[in-house]
Amino acid sequence: MSYSKYMKGYLGERELLYKLYDKGYVVLRSPRSGRIGLPTPDIVAIKKSKVYAIECKSRNIAFVVPKEQLNQLKEWVEKAGARAYIAWKIPRKGWKFISLEDAIKNNGRISNRFCNLVGKNFEDIFS
Amino acid sequence: MSYSKYMKGYLGERELLYKLYDKGYVVLRSPRSGRIGLPTPDIVAIKKSKVYAIECKSRNIAFVVPKEQLNQLKEWVEKAGARAYIAWKIPRKGWKFISLEDAIKNNGRISNRFCNLVGKNFEDIFS
Numbered sequence: 001m002s003y004s005k006y007m008k009g010y011l012g013e014r015e016l017l018y019k020l021y022d023k024g025y026v027v028l029r030s031p032r033s034g035r036i037g038l039p040t041p042d043i044v045a046i047k048k049s050k051v052y053a054i055e056c057k058s059r060n061i062a063f064v065v066p067k068e069q070l071n072q073l074k075e076w077v078e079k080a081g082a083r084a085y086i087a088w089k090i091p092r093k094g095w096k097f098i099s100l101e102d103a104i105k106n107n108g109r110i111s112n113r114f115c116n117l118v119g120k121n122f123e124d125i126f127s
Numbered sequence: 128m129s130y131s132k133y134m135k136g137y138l139g140e141r142e143l144l145y146k147l148y149d150k151g152y153v154v155l156r157s158p159r160s161g162r163i164g165l166p167t168p169d170i171v172a173i174k175k176s177k178v179y180a181i182e183c184k185s186r187n188i189a190f191v192v193p194k195e196q197l198n199q200l201k202e203w204v205e206k207a208g209a210r211a212y213i214a215w216k217i218p219r220k221g222w223k224f225i226s227l228e229d230a231i232k233n234n235g236r237i238s239n240r241f242c243n244l245v246g247k248n249f250e251d252i253f254s
Contacts, residue, residue, distance in 0.1 A: 014163055021165055026207045028155050028171055029163065036141055036156065038148055044155055046207035049176045080153045080173035 012058040012089045020045045039072035051082040058089045062111035139185040139216045147172045166199035178209040189238035
């Protein structure tokens with residue numbers, strides 16, 4: 001991954017972390033460098049025992065969430081009782097959230113069109 | 128911090144993460160390098176919406192948990208409903224867990240004697 005791509009992802013994640021924190025969630029970011037072979041989403045946010053596991057994407061166009069990442073989120077749903085989402089930062093549109101369930105149904109393929117159908121806004125999920 | 132001290136702490140945390148994972152928890156480690164000014168424990172472990180926030184220490188003798196770390200754990204208790212512990216890896220004895228409540232009562236001072244009074248074993252907490 002190029003440095004500018006990395007920075008774009010990093011700054012996006014950071015922005016989302018602060019948005020969540022401002023809403024009263026405690027948050028954890030898991031930088032790739034800190035992982036040790038265990039299932040780990042990019043961001044975990046918790047409020048009053050409600051756990052959210054979030055995989056972040058900053059892409060201009062459509063993308064596919066790798067099967068391995070979908071499975072890791074699934075493990076968080078099954079073991080922790082987490083609600084899992086793919087968070088997509090769409091240029092000039094802001095964050096959209098696709099539930100893990102919807103992402104799996106579509107084999108991990110996320111496009112603008114699919115996102116218009118099933119994507120949710122930050123405010124729809126995090127109150 | 129010296130490199131060998133850092134490695135000792137790192138390997139200790141890693142061991143605890145795997146112990147928790149083996150017990151069915153999903154776990155997150157938060158390396159210092161990944162923190163962005165938000166309250167963050169060393170380890171977060173979750174099973175069925177039960178959240179544990181853990182600050183790890185690898186010291187040979189008594190130590191004081193900084194007030195700031197106690198306050199960060201408190202924030203996790205209040206916002207996330209987490210159970211918070213200081214995890215102390217005592218040489219040749221293994222892990223002992225001191226509840227945040229007990230640690231605060233003792234102004235963050237943790238000694239062998241205090242740990243004998245209030246410390247719990249891994250198995251007492253993580254079933």
